[in-house]
Amino acid sequence: MAEPPARQPWPAPPPPQRPLPGTRLWRTLRGWRRRGLLTIRRLGCGLLVVVVVVVAGLVLLDRTLDGINAMFGEEPVPGSPLDTVAPTTPASSGSERIDLITRRDRLIIGVQEMPGLVEREQATREYSGFDIALAALIARELGVDPADTAFKPLPDGYRESALVNGEADLMLGGYAITEARRTEVGFAGPYLRSPQRLAVPAGNDGSGADVLAAGTVCTAEGSPTALALAPRLGERLITRGSLDSCARLLGSRADALAGSALALSGQRAQDPGAFELIGSPLGETRYGVGLPPGDEVLRHRVRDVLRRAVEDGTWARLYAQYLGTPVPAPPRIGG
Structure with a gap:
């Protein structure tokens, strides 16, 4: 008798399948639609x-x-129709040169050394003097730290072009106001006046009148003294680039030097006892702050600094400190 076939085991149930992504959401939405919720x-x-x-x-x-x-x-700008916030960039001052100074945060001043006005210490190379103190006041007025002021030595004959082409923002250090310079650059001042004098070798018995009558006089070319003496002396007037050059001619080609008392005092300081002042004043030299031409905003700002220095006594204090006593009456600062 044949054996009954072996009993086959029941197949295992298939594993539960996960619904496809979105199927459940789709079923839910269809259910809502059937109920009238998705109309x-x-x-x-x-x-x-x-x-x-x-x-x-x-x-x-x-x-x-x-x-x-x-x-x-930040607070809104008062009166602004859009009630906007004040810009961080400063507005123009109305002066291209002041705006340039503000951007670079440095004031560049052309100078010439003159005892009492601009002197440089050989050891430290630092500048001091009456004009240097005024420069610090001007720097603060223009928003520059005086320590960030740069002083640039410039020779005669080049100072005007330095102001015009932007190599210097201001000019100090015995910068005399003359009509010829006024045609090229601007001025604030005068902040200082000095009489024009004659100087002869020490021990000379001649008088100022004798020198002017028959002597030969040397002075700086283009200076107020040269302009004053030219009609009186004619060919007996010798001009050189500076009083230093004239001093080398004293006693040989020149009988006397002529210049402002301040400038001559500088020559005497270099060679004490070499010469002495004689005669009455020949005229007056006025010193001012040289400015770029046509910059009225800068001129007014510098002028106001000079006026305040005179009014609050700073001018007199600086004069006594750097130029000595007695202190003369300060000049009238022009408009």
Whole structure:
């Protein structure tokens, strides 16, 4: 008798399958549709509610930011039609040169050394003097730290072009005001006046009148003294680039030097006892602050510094400190 076939085991149930992504959401949406929840009207209302909520949220956020700005932000510009915040970039001063000084945060001043006005210490190479002290006052007025002021030695004959082409912002150090220079550059001042004098070798018995009558006089070319003496002396007037050059001719080709008392005192300091002043004053030299041509804003700012120095006593104090006593009456600072 044949054996009954072996009993086959029941197949294992298939593993549960996960619904495809989105299937559950799709079934839910179909269910809502069958119940009438996803009609066009209901969808439109729902979308409108979402828009209203978003707009309300943005309005609240804007008001919140306004409140924060009011507490911690910058003040609006008074009178601005747009109520805007003041710009961080400074507005123009009305002077191209002042704006340039502000951008570079440095004031460049052309100078010539003259005892009492501009002197340089050989050891430290630092400048001091009456004009240097005035330069510090001007620097502060222009918003520059006096320590950031650069002094640039310049020879005669080049100072005007340095102001014109921007190599120097101002000119100090015995910069005499003359009509010829006024045609090229501007001036603030005069801040200092000095009589024009004659100087002869020490021990000379001649008088100022004798020198002017028959002697030969040397002075700096283009100086106020040269302009004053030219009609009186004619060919007996010798001019050189500086009083230093004239001093080398004294006693040989020149019988006397001529210049402002301040300039001659500088020559005497270099060679004490070599010569002495004689005669009455020949005229007056006026010293001013040289400026770029046509810059009225800068001229007024520098002029106001000089006027304040005279009015508050700073001018007299600096004169006594650097030029000695007695202190003369200060000059009238022109407009």
